Amino acid sequence: TxxxxxxxxxxxxxxxxxxxxxxxxxxxxxxxxxxxxxxxxxxxxxxxxxxxxxxxxxxxxxxxxxxxxxAAQLDEVVIIGYGSTTKKDATGSVEAITSEDFTKGNIVTPENLLSGRISGVSITTSGAPGSGSQIRIRGGSSISASNDPLIIIDGLPITNNGVGGSRGVLASINPSDIDSFSVLKDASATAIYGSRAANGVIIIVTKKGKSTFSATLDSQYSFGELTDRINVFNGNDYRNLVRSQPINGTTLDESLLGGANTNWQDEIFRNTVSSQHNLSLQGSLFKAIPARFSFGLTDQEGALLTSTFERRNLGLALNPSLFDDHLKININANLSFEDNRFGDSGQIGAALRYNPTKPVYDQSSPFGGFYQHRNGSIVSNGTTNPVASLLQTNNLGDSNRSYGNINFDYKFHFLPELRAVVNIGYDNIKAKTINSSSTLVATNDDVKGNSSLGFQKRTNELLDGYLTYNKEFDKFRTEFTAGYSYQRFTNEGDNTGNKRDPLSFPSTFADPDVVLIGYFGRANFTLSDKYLVTLTYRRDGTSRFSEKNRWGDFPAAAVAWNISDEDFLKDSNVISNLKLRAGYGITGQQDVGEKDVFLNRYRAGDQNSQYQFDNVVIQSLIASEINPDLKWEETSTLEFGIDYGLFNNRVSGSLNLFQKNSKDLLFVAAVADGANFSNSVVQNIGELQIQGIEFSTNVDVIKKDDLSIDFNFNATFLDREIQNLALGQDVRTGGIAGGTGNNIQLHRIGEAPNSFSVYKQLYDVAGNPIEGAYLDTNGDNVINDDDRYLKENPGADVILGFQSNINYKNFDLAFNMRANLGNYVYNNVNSSNAQLERLQDNAVLGNLPTSVLNTNFVRTSDVIISDIYLEDASFLKMDNITLGYTFNDVCKGLKSVRLWGGIQNVFTITNYTGLDPEVFNGIDNLIYPRPRTILAGANFKF
Amino acid sequence: CTDDLDITPNDDQTTLSEDLYVDEGAYKQVLAGIYANLALTGTDGAGSSNLKNIDAGTSQFGRVLLYTQTLAADQMIWSYENDPGTRELQRNLWTAQNPLLLGMFSRAHLSIALANDFLRETTDEKLDAREVSSSVRSEIPAYRAEARLMRAMAYYYMMDLFGQANFTTENDALNSQLPAYGRAELFNFVESELLEIESDLIGARQNQYGRADKAVAYMILAKMYLNAEVYINEDRYSDCVSYCDKIINSGYSLASNYLHNFMADNNTNSAIEEVIFPIVSDGITTQNYGPTTVMINGAVGSIEENGTEVGVGAGGWGGALRVRKQFAQLFDGAFGDDDRNTLITEDRPIDISDISDKDTGYIIQKYSNATSTGGFGVDQTFVDTDFPLFRLADVYLMYAEAHLRGGGGSASTALGYLNSLRTRANNPAILTSGEMTLDYILDERARELHWEAHRRQDLIRYGRFTGGNYNWAWKGNGSNGIALPAHMALYPIPSASLAVNPNLTQNPGY
CATH class of the missing domain: 2.60.40.1120 (Carboxypeptidase-like, regulatory domain)
Structure with missing residues (x-):
């Protein structure tokens, strides 16, 4: 044995x-x-x-x-596209994280296992329970098209589009089923995935069956509390403020003041209790089939009243080998049941605004006993009671997902160097959404509340097959891989409309199918284990483009040199590993919203969008915008990297320098008016350049039997710049609250995407801002749109990650920290609320952020575009700290028990004045806050 | 199986053009699409848009027309100035970046593109090839004429507002580079088109409600001739008079009640005698954030909360729209009890010193989602009220003005027309021939046609839009009004539109 x-x-x-x-x-x-x-x-x-x-x-x-x-782990297997390699043989920028290195803490969705772990990868997760994350590898290479990385689970590329009723496409996956991640960052590693690899690839490998019996049970409980509130006036201060009128010449209606002291944010937020339980069994089925079975139970309460996330996961892995291991079969089958109740995060804004001198409840109210601004049974214009809005609304989403794959890996009997691999995968998500509200909601409409039922179904089918041929000649090793891939995505659904409203109609939708077909090949050459060459090529076809443009070619090449194996370094005591890498490759992008824009189409108006001739409804048909010339967006990546290991690899890591150039960016840009059926259509226009440096280091500070300390530090420097846009035109983006269709961001040549476009605030001699006074940047004596200037952007210039694990005897301690530097946030909470005119809106009084006292601004429309609301949101966060103790050999059959406790969201250091500086798109419009959570758990191994 | 890459739409609402005309009903539906572009912004509800880079609601044809012709002048104030573009438009600070101008330019050109598409798809060759039945074929000439009429109307508004347009007809392929036409070329094209299609158009008041007839073509011609001195520096007043005559002799009559023209049932009440061309709106089937929805919800007072009177939510949009002082003063004296005076003045100062203070300035109650029989529209936000783009009262006023400007016709007829408007408004004061002056007509046009998207054109024709001889509240961003430079009589070509067609040149001064 x-x-x-x-x-x-x-x-x-x-x-x-x-x-x-x-x-x-x-x-x-x-x-x-x-x-x-x-x-x-x-x-x-x-x-x-x-x-x-x-x-x-x-x-x-x-x-x-x-x-x-x-110990050197240079032979550690790294999963790459359609195969695997070892760390030593890898020629591209590939980072693998296995289960023992996963980020710890309150991990509900799988991507958070990677949070802060890998240079160049940033993951932004909202505070909503089970919520999805924005994952960016090297900042994203597109502007309009998708910037999401390609995520592959056991060979099955999944869609990045979720369904209504689910929290996100990764939310239904149980993190505890995951064995490892491989993150492919540069083109030489990703190009084998061709058309979808421009934003990097995350390969997820799930845990497999084993033939000896083992079992684990992991349980954890967490207790969350929001530690911060947006500062608004309390009841007493508010009464004093309103009574101090006239405020800037405006008189307020003091009779609208009440006698209560209600902190509306306290009323809508709550302390949460959540739990996760995972059971896994591994062993041999029928003494022949290594199997793994897992069951997961997750129950998360959201900090916002009523929001919850529940998930049940069933996973089964069967991994039999036949014919003397010539045929290996891997079967994964997973079921996931996600039950959500969505609390409307818009009520956070309502809570901020709601009159603090009014009570939550009012027995005389006809609206379910909740206080409402009203005149008898007529509701006044403006915000409604946020507590009532939350409690009287019941928006449920049930998403059932089944996904899995069957993988045949056959080593030819007559030619063992040749392997054939076939992978069949499927992913079906069916989601039901039920939106209902009480008939006692505060409304003046004839229709009281809502009751609607929606259904959505997404499917994803995959068939992959490839051949791999390995041959060694003395000092020369070769590997050839060639294959074919077919994938089809569908999406359809329906909605009943509001069943209480006779004017509301049921509706259906069905997206055009997306079909992707690829042919791929790879050749690896290794000489003396020192000189490595990898060539890859993929030819991809997409159903998104017309016949003449649908095929794209994506080649890549990489070379690597294991210098440390050269004679002059072989015996070095200092340098135990040194590898130089260089790679170049082209990857593609076709993931835009439009799936059939190359076709000549007409669209009929829905039930609310028809016309009438002679007062009789006629369903109008309107030609849709068309671009028959749409083609691939292409990103070329040039990368130089160094992998190093010092002192017997106790210090190891890598340094990468890269430049990505995207051209033919898929971009919704203007077309000559009258020449098409819109003023804008998605086109291949624009160029984006990303330059970056990534550095990572893993250090084993102490490595002894009963004491080990290690840490990982990674740093990423990113610079994104638009190099070309459609006809040099600026493109406005970044919609904000406060007005219909206001934008705060801009794409402009020579600038980072989504740069903020603002007016330059003027200040008086005392340093106080002068309301509505801006710099006349173009000197034409008129302050208008032409005077807005660009200042900063939401992307961080530097992203840092730091983790450490300390083991002493049976104790283990782990923590991780992240920092973003140079990321700016537009504080839309202040810009659209912190003005004195908002104290009274018609017959309703409203609360304000106390930051209004810093500016004493009166009118929102005069100040909303001021750069005073643009803030440096650099931050340092400790995401979590975990302490555990393991009892070994507790009793017969129980190998070990680990008890642990931890804190999630330990602290945040920032100068940003809003609730949380980590705002993905740079526009802080009341994000769902991230609670601080205390965790406790136990892991049992049998 | 690379054939799988050839996909077809799966959605019920989407049809490939090659499959579309298998059903012959499609011809009328595509024609309806051209008309619908004046009311709808997209095919999937009031929030959808087939234009981009502009908010859906604010790219609705009638709404941007109202903003460019009325909001930019002396009759209207929009309270929510953080709605992009509104502040710059109503304070006359606009730039080529203004999203509402982009909405106007792009929406009108979409009408042109849709009309061209219809004309390409209804050529004799195509109809022959599809073996279209004779009953449908007999309708096609009128359909084609209406498509050309809608195209001409779009060019007419481009000529008026921007002085330029991308010129394209059914003979151009999609995505062609287009020449830019200036005012004179547009004038000639629109005039010749309207004259050419006259014989194919259905006679005035003979077509289905909602579709255009000969009178609509006459109306555009009359308006072009009235403003010809502005457009092409030519005196065409006599043409204006003769086309006004043609309309007046087509059997129209004034609605029995002035306000019928602006009510939820103006598609069935006495307004159908008066309205020459409506843009249809319906609370269920034709929902849009167009001018009637905006004006009815928007004019609900912040203090009065009088929405239920006009068939929308009590608070409406919280006091979004008010009127400026100079307009309100037109109803002083003899016009105080005139039916056209719907001002609500109680508890309100006439002056608006702070645009965001919704309690200042008068409001009006001209448009309504109530019916003439005491009922209400079906929806409390999206109104049933059709927008009366062209109506007979305007023709009467044009006739009188063109007459006074030397276009011939009869003075007594003109006076009769003017008095019929006052009489219909139950105003007992009779206008005398001595009082019939151009200044009177300009004021009377404001009283009769306010908030109907005519004002900027009228003020320009009278030389009072730019310059300083008439300053209204907030003109040029001064609360008492400041002179405007002459170049502002034309709007700038939106920068996005300018960039994609190098044949366009920016208007002088921008």
Whole structure:
């Protein structure tokens, strides 16, 4: 039997060869092997990621060996597109994170396992329970098209588009089923995925079955509390402020003041209790099929009243091997049931505004006993009671997802160097949304409240097949891979409309299918383990473009040089590993919203968008915008990298310099009016350049049996610049609250995407801002749109991550921190609320952020575009800290118990004045706040 | 199986053009689409838009027309100045970046593109190839004439507002580079088109309600001739008079009640005698954030909360629209009890010193989602009220003005027309021939036609829009009005539109 030394777990698939011969075998799933050998033969045991061992056969019946993990880990397997490699042989920028390195803490969705771990990767998650995240690898290479990375689960690329009723496309996946991530960043690594790889690739590998029995049970509870509020006036201060009138010449109606002291934010936020339980069983089914079964239960309360996230996951992995391991079959089947109740985060804004001198409840109110601004049963214009709005609304989303794949990996009997792999995958999401509200909601409409039912279904089918051929000639190793991939996505649904409203209609929708077909190939050449060359090529077709443009070619090449294997470094005590890498490749992008814009189409008006001739309804038909010339957006990436290891790899890491140039950006841009059926259509216009430096280092400070300290530090410097746009035209973007269709951001040549476009605020001699006074930047004596200037952008210039793990005897301590530097946020909360005129809106009094006292601004429309609301939102956060203690060999059958506790969102250091500086698009319009959470849990291993 | 890459739309609402005309009903539906572009912004509800980079609601044809012709002049104030473009428009500070101007320019050109598409799809060759039935074929000439009429109307507004347009007809392929036409070229094209299609157009008042007839073509011609001195520096007043005559002799008569023209049932009440061309609106089937929805919800007073009287929510839009002082003063004296005076003045100062203070300045109650029989429209936001783009009262006023400007016709007829408007408004004071002056007509046009998207054109024709001989509240961004430079009589070509067609040149002064 061959076992793993530290855990005594049997190792399957270990190569056993009689030294000096070609006679050999491999261990089975129980680590057992049989070989015919003669006395005195030396058996060589090799296994990727472990130090090889030699043992002499002396006639014993059983020759058991224990393999130790290779400390250098250079042979660590790294999953790449359509195959795997080792860290040492990798030529591209690939980072692998396995389960022991995952970020710890309150992890509900899988991407957070990576949070802060990998240079160049930023993950922004909102505070809503189970919410999705914005994942960006190297900042994103597109402007209008998708900037989401391609996410692949066990070979199945998943869609980035979620469904109504779900919190996000990753929210239904149980993080505890994940074994490892590979993040492919540069084109030489990603180009094998061609058309979808421009924003990087995240490959998720789920846990597999094993043939020996083991079981784990993980439970955790968490208790969350929001630590911060937007500062608004309390009841007493508010009464004093209103009574101090006239305020700037305006008189307010004091009779609208009440006697209560209500903190509306306290009323809509709550402390939360959440739990997660995961059970997994591994073992051999029918003594033949290694299997893994998992069951997960997640129950999250949102900090905002009524919002909840519940998820049940069932996972099954079957991993049989047939024909002397020539055929390996991997089956993954997963079911996920997600039940959500969505609390309207718009009520956070209502709570900020709601009159603090009024009570939450009012027995005389005809609206369910909630206080409302009203005149008898007529509701006054303006905000309604946020507590009532939340409690009287019940918006549910049930999303059922089944996904999985079956993978056949066949090593040809007559030609073992040749493998054939076929992967069939599927992903179906069916979601139901039920939106209903009480008939007692505060409204003057004839129709009281809402009751509607929606349904949506997304499917994703995959068929992949490839052949891999390995051949070694003395010092020269080659590997060739060639394959085909077919994938189809569908999306359809319907909605009943408001069943209480006779004027509301049911509706249906069905997206055009998206079909992607690719042919791909890769060749690896390795000479003396020192000189490595990888060539890849993919030809991709998409149904999004017309026949003449639909195929794109995506080549890449990379070279690497393991300098540390050269004679002059081989014996160095300092440098244990040094590799230089260079790569260049082209990747594509076709993921724009429009799926059939190349076709000549007409669209009929829906039930509310028809015309009438002679007072009889006629369904109008209107030609849709068309661009038959739409083609691939292409991103070329040039990268130089150094992988280093010092002092026997106790210090290791890498440094990457890269430049990405995207051209033919898919961009909705103007067309000559009258020449098309819109003033703008998606086109291939514009160029974007990203330059960046990534640095990472892993340090084993102390590595002893009972004390180990290590840390990981990574840093990313990013600079994105638009180099060309349609006819040099600025493009306004970044819609804000406060007015219909106001924009605060702009794309402009020579600037970063989404740069803020603002007026330059003028100040008096005392340093106070002068309301509505701006710099006349073009000197034409008129202050108008032409005087707006560009200042900063939402992207961070520097992203830093720091994690540390400390183990002392049975104690383990881990924490991680992140920092963003140079990211700016437009404080839309202040810009659209902190003005004195908003104290009274018609017959309703409204609260304001107390920051109004800093500016004493009166009129929103005069100041909303001022650069005074643009703030440096650099921050340092400690995301979590976790302390655990492990009891080993507790009793028979229970191998270990680890008890742990931790804190999520430990602290944030920032100068930003809003609630949270981490705002993905740079426009802070009341994000769902992230609570501070105390965690406690136990892990049982059987 | 690379054939799988050839996809077709799956959605019920979307049809490939090659499949569209298999159903012969499609011809009329596509024609309806051209008309619908004046009312709808998209095919999927009032919030959808087939134009981009502009808010859906604020690219509605009638609304941007109202903003460019009325909000930019002396009759209207929009309270929510953080709605982009409104502040610059109503304070006369606009630049080529103004989104509302982009909305106007792009929306009108979309009408042109849709008309061209229809004309391309209804050629004899195509109809022959599709073996279209004779009953449908007999309708096609009128359909084509109406498409050309809608195209001409779009060019007419471009000539008036921007002085330029991208010129394209059914003979151009999609996505062609287009020549730019200036005012003279547009004038000639619109005039010749309207004259050419006259025979194919259905006779005045003979077509289905909502579709255009000969009188609509006459109306555009009459307006072009009245303003010809502005457009092409030519005196065409006699043409104006003769086309006004043609309309007046087509069987129209004034609605029995002035306010019928602006009510929820103006598609069935006495207004159908008067309205020459409506833009249809309906609370269910034709929902839009167009001029009637905006004016009815918007004019609800912040203090009065009088929305229920006009068939919308009590608070409406919280006092979005008010009137400026100079307009309110037109109802002083003899016009105080005139039906056209719908001013609400109680508890309100006439002056607006602070535009965001919705309690200042008078409001009006001209448009309504109530019906003439005491009912209300079906929806409390989206009104049933059709927008009366052209109506007979305007023709009467044009006749009298063109007559006074030397266009011939009869003075007594003109006086009769003017008095019929006053009589219809139950105003007992009879206008005498001595009082019939151009100044009177300009004021009377304001009283009769306010908030109907005519004012800027009228003031320009009278030389009172730019310059300083008439300063109204907030003109040029002064609360008492400041002179405007002459170049502001034309709007700038929106910068996005200018950039994509190098044949356009920016208007002088911008």
């Amino acid at each position: 061959v076992t793993e030394k530290s855990t005594a777990i049997p190792l399957p698939g270990v190569n056993v060869v009689i030294k000096g011969t070609t006679t050999g075998t491999a261990t089975d799933f129980d680590g057992n092997y049989q070989i015919e050998a003669n006395n005195g033969d030396i058996l060589v045991f090799t296994y990727v990621g472990y130090q090889p061992i030699e043992a002499t056969f002396t006639g014993q019946a059983n020759l058991n060996v224990e393999l130790t993990e290779d």
